[in-house]
Amino acid sequence: MSDLQTLLLEGPIDFVGQQLADSVTLYFLSIAGVVAFLVGIITGDISLTSYTLALFVSAGFVIVVLPWPFYKRHPLKWLPPTTAKN
Amino acid sequence: MFSTFQRIQQYWGFVTTVTVFLAAAISISSVIQEHYFVDIPRVSINVQSIDVRYGKPHIGYNYKRQEYSLMKFDLEADLTPLFTWNTKQLFVYLAATYPGKPYANKVVVWDAIIRSKEDAVLSLSDMTADYSIYDVTGKFNGRNATLSLEWNAQPYVGLLTWNKGSERERFEFPQPATAR
Amino acid sequence: MLPQLSGVNIRQTLTQALSFCLVLTTTFMFWKGLSVVTNSPSPIVVVLSGSMEPAFQRGDILFLWNRDVRVKVGDIVVYNVKGRDIPIVHRVVRNHASSKKQLLLTKGDNNAMDDLDLYAHRQYYLDREQEVIGSVKAYVPWVGYVTILLSENVWAKYALLALMGFFQMMQRE
Numbered sequence: 001m002s003d004l005q006t007l008l009l010e011g012p013i014d015f016v017g018q019q020l021a022d023s024v025t026l027y028f029l030s031i032a033g034v035v036a037f038l039v040g041i042i043t044g045d046i047s048l049t050s051y052t053l054a055l056f057v058s059a060g061f062v063i064v065v066l067p068w069p070f071y072k073r074h075p076l077k078w079l080p081p082t083t084a085k086n
Numbered sequence: 087m088f089s090t091f092q093r094i095q096q097y098w099g100f101v102t103t104v105t106v107f108l109a110a111a112i113s114i115s116s117v118i119q120e121h122y123f124v125d126i127p128r129v130s131i132n133v134q135s136i137d138v139r140y141g142k143p144h145i146g147y148n149y150k151r152q153e154y155s156l157m158k159f160d161l162e163a164d165l166t167p168l169f170t171w172n173t174k175q176l177f178v179y180l181a182a183t184y185p186g187k188p189y190a191n192k193v194v195v196w197d198a199i200i201r202s203k204e205d206a207v208l209s210l211s212d213m214t215a216d217y218s219i220y221d222v223t224g225k226f227n228g229r230n231a232t233l234s235l236e237w238n239a240q241p242y243v244g245l246l247t248w249n250k251g252s253e254r255e256r257f258e259f260p261q262p263a264t265a266r
Numbered sequence: 267m268l269p270q271l272s273g274v275n276i277r278q279t280l281t282q283a284l285s286f287c288l289v290l291t292t293t294f295m296f297w298k299g300l301s302v303v304t305n306s307p308s309p310i311v312v313v314l315s316g317s318m319e320p321a322f323q324r325g326d327i328l329f330l331w332n333r334d335v336r337v338k339v340g341d342i343v344v345y346n347v348k349g350r351d352i353p354i355v356h357r358v359v360r361n362h363a364s365s366k367k368q369l370l371l372t373k374g375d376n377n378a379m380d381d382l383d384l385y386a387h388r389q390y391y392l393d394r395e396q397e398v399i400g401s402v403k404a405y406v407p408w409v410g411y412v413t414i415l416l417s418e419n420v421w422a423k424y425a426l427l428a429l430m431g432f433f434q435m436m437q438r439e
Binding site: 010011012013018021022025026029030032033036037040041043044045046049053057060061064065066067 | 087088089090091093094096097100101104105107108111112115170171172242
């Protein structure tokens with residue numbers, strides 16, 4: 001598989017990056033829900049709620065799912081290989 | 087969250103959760119608004135004329151020959167306060183309630199669908215009822231009846247609500263014009 | 267990628283099959299539990315026709331409640347005509363109630379005529395206890411459209427199976 005395919009299909013990110021992605025999902029989408037609700041109740045127009053939510057969800061998808069470089073800043077340090085002693 | 091695929095799964099899972107909570111919040115807020123912050127609209131109903139005939143209430147093999155009634159009425163109502171941000175439509179109907187042995191009876195004589203606040207002021211005069219009333223027993227026997235305006239608010243999402251106006255207009259079924 | 271017929275892989279396959287069965291049975295339990303709570307054989311229905319527009323569109327989902335002893339005029343009910351298996355979602359426009367039973371006449375908002383032609387021959391009213399399986403209390407738009415696509419489009423079923431197979435393969439990796 002080429003590097004681009006690996007990047008897009010498997011998109012591995014390090015463990016700190018995974019935690020970050022998880023937090024972003026939680027906070028970003030929760031805020032999206034609250035904002036969408038407030039937009040609707042203040043303007044009195046429920047279609048604005050769905051548009052706001054759709055906007056946030058799409059933006060969040062791009063931020064969370066794609067393997068951005070800021071998810072890979074703490075790569076796992078593998079120990080140097082040792083030869084078996086015997 | 088290691089692979090792109092896993093992140094997609096996790097992300098969509100949480101999107102679903104947020105959507106469910108949002109739908110619940112919208113529904114609860116609009117039901118609270120309808121219940122506690124909206125006064126029951128003032129309604130005025132007047133029966134202009136009512137007569138009872140003998141025959142088939144509608145064309146069709148399914149309808150028996152029996153006494154049926156037709157009425158004309160006036161209706162004034164301002165239903166604008168019932169529209170919340172979560173109101174998709176108001177199904178409004180005028181219903182006649184009358185007693186009987188053994189059945190207590192209620193029949194819709196007219197209905198309308200209101201889809202926006204702008205259309206929510208009703209001002210009808212000398213309106214012919216959409217539907218005629220006919221009884222299970224086939225006869226009215228000059229019974230008394232009351233007419234009331236009721237509505238069902240249909241939300242964009244969540245719980246449906248029903249309510250009614252305070253006015254009750256009373257009338258009496260006259261004897262049939264052409265008895266058999 | 268092809269599964270080897272060793273002991274470990276048979277156990278893995280069986281474990282996956284077991285988890286799958288667990289998901290199915292849990293869903294089934296949830297559905298039946300909901301049926302008991304609401305007293306309706308089908309507590310959640312998908313709108314299939316346009317006869318209640320503009321309130322309901324095809325693909326909307328309705329939540330039913332069947333513990334109201336008496337249904338009211340203006341309520342929206344789901345009923346099965348005696349002998350037929352197609353549930354119909356329409357509004358109650360007439361009601362004759364005695365202490366023993368309740369007779370109803372229904373009509374779709376979007377229909378010009380009431381449902382008399384839909385009832386059995388020589389039947390003029392629905393019986394609340396025997397034919398009504400619930401009244402609509404809550405509503406969610408569009409979500410059920412997937413089930414309509416699946417039941418009406420042959421290719422949609424194959425597409426879904428292919429998609430599920432694809433996900434299974436991704437999991438193994």
